[in-house]
Amino acid sequence: MCLADDHSLMRDGLKEVLRAVPEFAVVGEASTGTEAVMLAARLRPDVLLLDIGMPGPRASETIRQITRVAPETHVLVLTMNDEPEMVHDLLEAGATGYLLKSILREELIAVIRSVTSRPPNTVVLIVSRQTAARLKSRPTHPVEPLLTEREAVLLGLVAEAMSNAQIASRLFITEATVKRHLTNIYAKLNAVSRVDALRKARAVGLLDAGRNGGRPQRYPSLPVADAAVVRPGR
Structure with a gap:
């Protein structure tokens, strides 16, 4: 300890x-x-x-x-x-x-x-x-999630090794919107890359919640x- x-x-x-x-x-x-x-x-x-x-x-x-x-x-x-x-x-x-x-x-x-x-x-x-x-x-009071529902789902697709174009096609959005979401995710997780964001999301239990389409909690609390x-x- x-x-x-x-x-x-x-x-x-x-x-x-x-x-x-x-x-x-x-x-x-x-x-x-x-x-x-x-x-x-x-x-x-x-x-x-x-x-x-x-x-x-x-x-x-x-x-x-x-x-x-x-x-x-x-x-x-x-x-x-x-x-x-x-x-x-x-x-x-x-x-x-x-x-x-x-x-x-x-x-x-x-x-x-x-x-x-x-x-x-x-x-x-x-x-x-x-x-x-x-x-x-x-x-x-409920704890606000760190990532929005869309950001959590998008991060789950990143974990499946999808490219920005593939994610855009899956979610029916533009690649520019995918990049904007990723920028927001990196800022919230204090990450510098996809790999870094996935590592930090797994560490706090966000990734599984995102891949299941749920609303992850902000912190374990x-x-x-x-x-x-x-x-x-x-």
């Missing part, structure tokens, strides 16, 4: 806790959001413990970038911030868990052990009772209503 916190003392304390567990291994550390993303991309850890008050991008954007470059990594937010809006935003961004830093050592270990074995459509919360109650009563509250914090 990896640790991301701008306080070295906090990282040292977490390492001491985690070293006591034989199956845990801390393989990397970061002190900014940007470093956390780079670390996740390079090491692809099973779990990344993330503080949300670090220098760099907003926490939600940091989590989105991590889920894009390392979709198999479980991001556990570890913070003192207990605001329902923050909890909701970071879960929607793709966090697997949201834990207060007042968590007990045994609880942290139990959460880390559980996240890799839980179904992918659940998250873990350890927050105050008041925050848990407000989250349960909050309405959820969860509505708060699906959250599993382990134990409200004190």
